[in-house]
Amino acid sequence: MSPKSLSGSRNIRAFTLGLPLGWLILLAFLPCLIVLAISLVEARIGTPPYEPLFTKGSGLLPRINATADNYIRLVTDPLYLDAFLSSIRIAAISSLLTLLLAYPMAYAIARAKKTTRALLLMLVILPFWTSFLIRVYAWTGLLNSNGLINNALVKLGLIAEPLPLLHTDFAVHLGIVYSYLPFMVLPIYAVLEQLDWTLIEAAEDLGASPLKAFWRITLPLSLPGIVAGLLLVFIPAVGEFIIPDLLGGPDTLMVGHLLWTEFFNNHDWPMASALAIALLVLVLTPAMIVYHLRRRGEAAS
Amino acid sequence: MPLLYVPIAILILYSFNDSQLVSVWSHFSTRWYGELFKNAQMREAAWLSFSIATISATASTVLGTAAAFALRSMRPSPGRSLFEGLLMVPLILPEVLTGLAMLLLFVFLGEAIGWPRTRGTATIAIAHITFGMAYAAVLIRARLSQQDPVLEEAAADLGATPWRIFWRVSLPLLAPALIAAWLLAFTLSLDDVVISSFVTGPGASTLPIVVLSSVRLGVSPQINALASLLVLFVAVLMIAATLVLRSSSRQKHG
Amino acid sequence: MDAHQDRSLTAPSPPGAQSASPLISLDRMSKRFAGTPAVDDVSLDIARGEFFCLVGASGSGKTTLLRLIAGLEQPDAGRILIDGEDITGRPAYRRPVNMMFQSYALFPHLSVERNVAFGLEEEHRPKAEIRERVRAALDLFDMAGLAARKPHQLSGGQRQRVALARALVKEPKILLLDEPLAALDKKLRERAQSELVALRARVGITFVMVTHDQEEAMRMASRIALMRDGKIVQIGSPSDLYDTPRSRFAADFFGAANLFEGRVTAISETEASVESTEAGATLRARSASSLTIGMPVAVMIRPEQVRVSRETQQADNALRGQIRGLVFLGSTVLCHVGLDGGKIIVVRLSPTEYASAGAPADGESVYLSWPASSARVLTE
DSSP states (O other): OOHHHHHHHHHHHHHHHHHHHHHHIIIIIHHHHHHHHHTTSOBOSSSSSBOOSEEOOSSSSOEEOOOOHHHHHHHHSHHHHHHHHHHHHHHHHHHHHHHHHHHHHHHHHHHSOHHHHHHHHHHHHHHHHSOHHHHHHHHHHHHSTTSHHHHHHHHTTSOSSOOOOSSSHHHHHHHHHHHHHHHHHHHHHHHHHHOOTHHHHHHHHTTOOHHHHIIIIIHHHTHHHHHHHHHHHHHHHHTOOHHHHHHOOTTOOOHHHHHHIIIIISOOHHHHHHHHHHHHHHHHHHHHHHHHHHHHHHHHO | OGGGGHHHHHHHHHTTBOOSSTTSOOOBOOHHHHHHHHOHHHHHHHHHHHHHHHHHHHHHHHHHHHHHHHHHHSOSOHHHHHHHHHHHHHHHSOHHHHHHHHHHHHHHHHHHHSOOSSOSHHHHHHHHHHHHHHHHHHHHHHHHHHSOTHHHHHHHHTTOOHHHHIIIIIHHHHHHHHHHHHHHHHHHHHHOOHHHHHHOOTTOOOHHHHHHHHHTTOOOHHHHHHHHHHHHHHHHHHHHHHHHHHHHHHHHHO | OHHHHHHHHHOOSOTTOOOSSOSEEEEEEEEEETTEEEEEEEEEEEOTTOEEEEEOSTTSSHHHHHHHHHTSSOOSEEEEEETTEEOTTOOGGGSSEEEEOTTOOOOTTSOHHHHHHHHHHHTTOOHHHHHHHHHHHHHHTTOGGGTTOOGGGSOHHHHHHHHHHHHHTTOOSEEEEESTTTTSOHHHHHHHHHHHHHHHHHHOOEEEEEESOHHHHHHHOSEEEEEETTEEEEEEOHHHHHHSOSSHHHHHHSSOOEEEEEEEEEEOSSEEEEEETTTTEEEEEEOOTTOOTTOEEEEEEOGGGOEEESSOOOSSEEEEEEEEEEEEOSSOEEEEEEETTSOEEEEEEOHHHHHHTTOOOTTOEEEEEEOGGGOEEEOO
16 A cells, blocks of 8 residues: 555554553553562551562662562461362362253253244343342342241251351352353353254264263364363352352352452452462463463364 | 342342341332432442443443454464453453452552542543453454455445545444443443452442442342342343344344 | 347457557566465556456456455555556555455445445535436436345345446446356346446446356456466457467366377478377367477367268368267257277267267267367467
């Protein structure tokens, strides 16, 4: 293109790239660096409640007041270690439970008639659009010791005393499964919808029973959707705050919740930052592993 | 699948329960709605939340659209991958981390350049725009990738300059995705409590912040009423959007 | 048939004539995509009023060449002149050419009327003029009654006409057509072919069309450029390309051809002799320039030029063979004749010719012959 017209489209490109890129660098990248910096200093009482990372040194170079104390506490204090292990356990179990529930749903939707498919999908997605907070809160009314479920069970004579349902790890698992179900259904559905069903017919024609055909054909082919779904549930679940806060009990230990407590209750910003960095690693690791596996798979095929 | 709706349905049902004890049904009443509307703190919080959601949804859509167009015009390169990765950051990070990171940034900026001096509406909006634009970009990119570039070429062939092509062809064709992106950013902003709690300041309590502090103390019938109204509001919004999107997709595919 | 008549009416300049001031002049244009050349050092002149066709297989570079003229691609090297003016590097929206896209590229969010008005609006014409010209364009295509419709409410043929109206309403110097009829079914396509030729004569605008269909090109074009691997293999009128192809590729592309590989043994002013082991004989054919004795060449004879009989013929070229298959196509009979050496010759006969040859049956021995003047020597 001529220099003049080029400058026209160049302006557009500078605008479309520059604005979001600048925003992201300033408001997504820089904050992460600051978290990393704060995680390396000591807490103090004051405003802000942490020591500066750089102070005026003796020479031209500033003095760096970095310390690994917060990270040492992270691995030596059993509270933090337990919180991490417990987060991973809760997120992993919940992800698997979500998978068990979501797979049949996705399968049913994918095999439904084309016209009903859209409606069924809509039904799965719609709750996702209503407030997360409200959806979690709604369970507190159901799980309460004088909530609907306990009242019903007592009335039916199945139990004498109300079961402790709310403020338990059970409630946390339930909350995660309920809240993140669409994240599992959608990617699995996306894969199943693309599936060539004549493959299953071919397998059955070759002598595989329906169950065998599912196990040897459908399931392996829907693996990408399953992996995507597990990631999409595990990643937000492992750092979840609202669900353990509203549904969990005093024994429920989760990193996201602990970070909140360190920050708001203990005002230990550096410790909260160290927890945040550890959480970041925890979240990025599975994503990276899957990304590389997929890249290698693409390279191989 | 209807089971998914049971908790919300019961919540709505009990918002019409006259009893103070939320789990014991006495009789039908709209008493809690009346008290909700009289609650000045709730009214202010609602106004604040809706204002922030409107602003951040609009800005998110603009920035998300820009990002989607930028990505389309870029050839595969390390720079492009980096930009894509950066755009994913707000989607992957746990909310507590995003909230903390944003707050520390605002504190840092406050010390370094004197802004923001106090945190509140503006800082919440900025934080919401950051994750809103990431979601908006995902939706708009998906739509943009389905769009046939030949239509833009045809417009150029008929004498439209790049800017005119953008306004007359690219953008109108994206309208459904823009509406969807705006709605998503709006509801995400309206719903956010964790990030807002970190970056808010004195006096700026959004609706979810008020709701959270209230429900942490236990179930409250007033919150049931509020939740019911929010569910109704979002449902109406969603149905309207679906109708708009359906009519425009019918237009496209005949 | 219409197409032929229309063409003879509207192409007054002798085909192939490079008039003094060509309307379009491409000067050594090259374009590469990711390292591979799509258009490779192409020079080409197109005269005013031509119906010019670019033909070739997919990937031959014909569409890229069209897009270079439109300004939708920019060349890596070379110049493009329209009406003597160098417009290389000028963006698409500032060129006096318009394109009809293969997919029609009608804007789905605009009505038929607004689609047609789009280009005039971008020229900032007065509202009254736009209304007038859009109406005239829609009238030209009998689309006035559908002005308010959206593209998705139109049939394939109607969409095609809207796309044409939208491009022509701007009265460009050149209309570019990228496979304009590919989306139509066969019956509609044949009618549209003659309509397009008639339209060109009526509006007097130069048309440059891309097609992969050689028959379509022969039917519509005043001149054809055959492309392969980004280069123009041969340019000429449809009859030039059919009767005197320069290469085996061109001979094969435009219709069926029987080719005999061999070596030149004698050259006279008008004829050449080629010894061919495939034919098992020395063949005589019309000479080509730059032949030398011993040169490897091919002799081409079209299936309809071969005569068949039961008796030996006194002719320039006479071969013996056996019928190895007969296909009756109604208006023609296709005979596959196996020579003694194993080579299969395709012969196309009219039913009358077949009958007068004694209606030889499958497996029967026959003699083939053709005059030297209908055969060609191909060097490439």
